[in-house]
Amino acid sequence: MYFEKIAHQHHINYIKHIDNEVTQYKVLPFQDPDRNHFDERNISSGRIQFLIFHYTELNFNDTCEVFTNNAVQNRVSAHYVIPENSYEYVRFVSLDQRAWHAGVSSFASHQNLNDTSIGIEVVNAGLDLQDNIQKWQPFDVIQIDLCGKIAQHVVKCYGIKPQYVLGHSDIAPTRKKDPGPLFPWGYLYKKYGIGAWLDEDEMDAAAIQKKYHPKCSLPSCLDVDFFTAQLQVYGYSVNSHNYLDCLMAFKAHFCENGLNQRISKQLTYDDMFWIWALNSKYA
Ligand SMILES: [Zn+2]
Numbered sequence: 001m002y003f004e005k006i007a008h009q010h011h012i013n014y015i016k017h018i019d020n021e022v023t024q025y026k027v028l029p030f031q032d033p034d035r036n037h038f039d040e041r042n043i044s045s046g047r048i049q050f051l052i053f054h055y056t057e058l059n060f061n062d063t064c065e066v067f068t069n070n071a072v073q074n075r076v077s078a079h080y081v082i083p084e085n086s087y088e089y090v091r092f093v094s095l096d097q098r099a100w101h102a103g104v105s106s107f108a109s110h111q112n113l114n115d116t117s118i119g120i121e122v123v124n125a126g127l128d129l130q131d132n133i134q135k136w137q138p139f140d141v142i143q144i145d146l147c148g149k150i151a152q153h154v155v156k157c158y159g160i161k162p163q164y165v166l167g168h169s170d171i172a173p174t175r176k177k178d179p180g181p182l183f184p185w186g187y188l189y190k191k192y193g194i195g196a197w198l199d200e201d202e203m204d205a206a207a208i209q210k211k212y213h214p215k216c217s218l219p220s221c222l223d224v225d226f227f228t229a230q231l232q233v234y235g236y237s238v239n240s241h242n243y244l245d246c247l248m249a250f251k252a253h254f255c256e257n258g259l260n261q262r263i264s265k266q267l268t269y270d271d272m273f274w275i276w277a278l279n280s281k282y283a
């Protein structure tokens with residue numbers, strides 16, 4: 001119902017479908033071509049392999065406006081938008097078309113991930129002023145459960161690897177911070193089997209060694225070169241210029257996830273353990 005009002009206001013046509021009390025709206029193509037924020041996928045880039053999560057920084061109404069306006073430049077979109085506290089979501093772009101959510105991006109030697117990804121925007125203010133302090137804004141459980149269900153569908157449909165379910169900051173670490181450290185990757189893994197994560201019994205080096213027999217062992221002290229090489233193996237496009245951005249993207253996704261604080265710029269032994277353990281499990 002929430003989207004219906006907005007759709008009416010912005011002259012957006014849609015198809016409505018209700019399944020298990022969740023309402024999905026599929027936006028229909030516009031006659032004005034400038035309002036269609038998508039194009040054809042570049043076949044030479046290969047099949048769909050990535051699922052990318054974002055936060056909007058805008059409210060739902062403004063997101064709908066931005067994704068359907070007839071601006072000539074800087075048009076953006078995503079396949080899905082998930083509003084706050086609502087059992088409804090909108091599919092703005094058909095999955096076989098290319099939405100414009102990733103921008104300049106790379107991961108695991110793939111460039112410009114719009115070609116090979118599905119994008120989900122979660123309505124959330126991101127890092128926002130609260131009592132004069134900038135704080136990450138929490139996601140609500142309803143929208144995260146919708147993320148989990150949509151992600152299950154997308155991952156199954158395209159056979160997406162767990163480690164290729166990523167945040168915008170993982171694929172564009174210098175430009176982007178979304179979906180931020182409060183996006184609950186661990187919860188999505190535990191409840192929906194979505195993304196890469198470590199199980200409870202994989203939280204120490206001896207357990208990883210025993211279970212996965214990794215090719216290299218975890219160094220006994222902090223080692224920036226080891227960490228950087230492991231980030232690269234995992235898929236991060238890390239180099240001497242963006243090392244700090246990659247470190248912070250990794251922390252936000254994994255070892256400092258769930259902490260409502262500024263991401264630290266120091267490499268810790270926890271970071272070393274997580275990247276080594278994830279590579280042992282998934283690479
Ligand atoms: Zn984004």
